[in-house]
Amino acid sequence: MNKKEALVLLLQTSLMVTDWEKKKILHQIDSLSSEQIDAVGKLLSYEQVCLMDNEEKILKQTKLLMNTFELVS
Amino acid sequence: MKPEKIKEMKNKAVETAVDQMLELGVQPVQEVIKNIETRLNSPVDEAVDAVGQLTTKQQLMEVIKKYGKEAAFNALKKGENIAIGALQLIPVLGAASADLVNAAVLEGATATQAKALAMGANVVGKGEVVYPLTHLIGETGAKKLDKVLKALDPHPDVDPRIVMAFGIAGIAVPGVGAVPAAVELTMLNIKDMKNAAWAAKEASSIITKSPELAQVKLFAENVVKNVGDRIHAMGKPQMIQARAAFGVA
Numbered sequence: 004m005n006k007k008e009a010l011v012l013l014l015q016t017s018l019m020v021t022d023w024e025k026k027k028i029l030h031q032i033d034s035l036s037s038e039q040i041d042a043v044g045k046l047l048s049y050e051q052v053c054l055m056d057n058e059e060k061i062l063k064q065t066k067l068l069m070n071t072f073e074l075v076s
Numbered sequence: 077m078k079p080e081k082i083k084e085m086k087n088k089a090v091e092t093a094v095d096q097m098l099e100l101g102v103q104p105v106q107e108v109i110k111n112i113e114t115r116l117n118s119p120v121d122e123a124v125d126a127v128g129q130l131t132t133k134q135q136l137m138e139v140i141k142k143y144g145k146e147a148a149f150n151a152l153k154k155g156e157n158i159a160i161g162a163l164q165l166i167p168v169l170g171a172a173s174a175d176l177v178n179a180a181v182l183e184g185a186t187a188t189q190a191k192a193l194a195m196g197a198n199v200v201g202k203g204e205v206v207y208p209l210t211h212l213i214g215e216t217g218a219k220k221l222d223k224v225l226k227a228l229d230p231h232p233d234v235d236p237r238i239v240m241a242f243g244i245a246g247i248a249v250p251g252v253g254a255v256p257a258a259v260e261l262t263m264l265n266i267k268d269m270k271n272a273a274w275a276a277k278e279a280s281s282i283i284t285k286s287p288e289l290a291q292v293k294l295f296a297e298n299v300v301k302n303v304g305d306r307i308h309a310m311g312k313p314q315m316i317q318a319r320a321a322f323g324v325a
Contacts, residue, residue, distance in 0.1 A: 009321035016310055018303065041322065048324035051310045058307045 006040050007032060013047035018054060 004012075011032065014025050032040075309315065319325070 004317050004321055006321050009318035012314060012318040016306060016315065018306060044322040045324060048319040048322045051315065051319060052324060054307050055310050058304070062304055062307075 006037070006044055007035075010040050010044040010047070013044055013051065017047050017050060 011029065014028060017025070028043075035043075
């Protein structure tokens with residue numbers, strides 16, 4: 004798997020980058036320099052590692068966050 | 077401001093925001109990555125053992141004094157005896173104020189944690205925002221990452237890390253469709269999610285006036301499931317291979 008293909012996969016599963024911005028980046032991916040691909044790919048890789056390591060906490064906090072919107076007086 | 081107008085502004089800003097991110101993103105991202113790698117490689121075993129025995133705030137201060145704030149922070153991530161989440165101590169450990177360090181209580185009660193983490197008059201409670209990346213990269217890294225995230229976030233008056241957490245809620249969830257306008261409007265107007273009481277009041281006042289109440293509840297349930305599924309998907313072989321392409325195990 005080359006880095007560009009890997010970046011596409013990482014972008015698709017990233018929780019940090021919104022869907023709209025993912026589409027925009029993917030649209031431009033062929034014009035990205037190798038340095039840009041490397042930098043963003045590495046960051047998204049670390050994002051995944053961090054998310055997996057903290058899955059329980061993240062889900063707990065997400066539930067709390069979503070509960071805020073469900074509060075009805 | 078009407079939700080449609082907000083959406084229009086957001087879309088227009090995103091057109092240039094991504095280009096900006098790609099331009100300015102490389103250097104700060106590289107700095108962030110360097111920071112991550114330094115933190116991952118720094119030996120904190122002794123600090124971990126020390127933190128594992130902690131039962132009082134006084135002992136936390138001793139660890140910080142002996143091993144430094146960074147090591148103590150890393151150790152807290154791994155310490156199983158510590159009730160307080162390590163990321164919650166970022167504002168404490170990241171601040172030079174000894175008073176804030178004193179305020180880091182380890183007993184574990186949510187109300188006590190909230191009080192301990194108070195920065196001025198803000199109280200942290202239900203609805204506290206998750207900063208998953210900050211958990212890894214620390215306060216310094218988070219500030220550098222903010223620069224990149226700000227370029228992605230077309231609403232600079234909202235903390236980009238909050239937007240990052242809300243990026244989860246920005247996912248179009250199958251079966252629910254687009255984010256309900258009531259939720260999006262709330263997201264755009266909430267400047268400080270640490271003030272949960274304010275956030276809940278604002279959210280409920282919008283939601284009770286909105287005919288989308290049922291959709292919001294369903295959306296909330298699906299977001300949690302969606303996040304869980306997406307994190308699980310990151311463990312699949314193809315994703316492992318993708319990370320390996322960038323040298324990340």
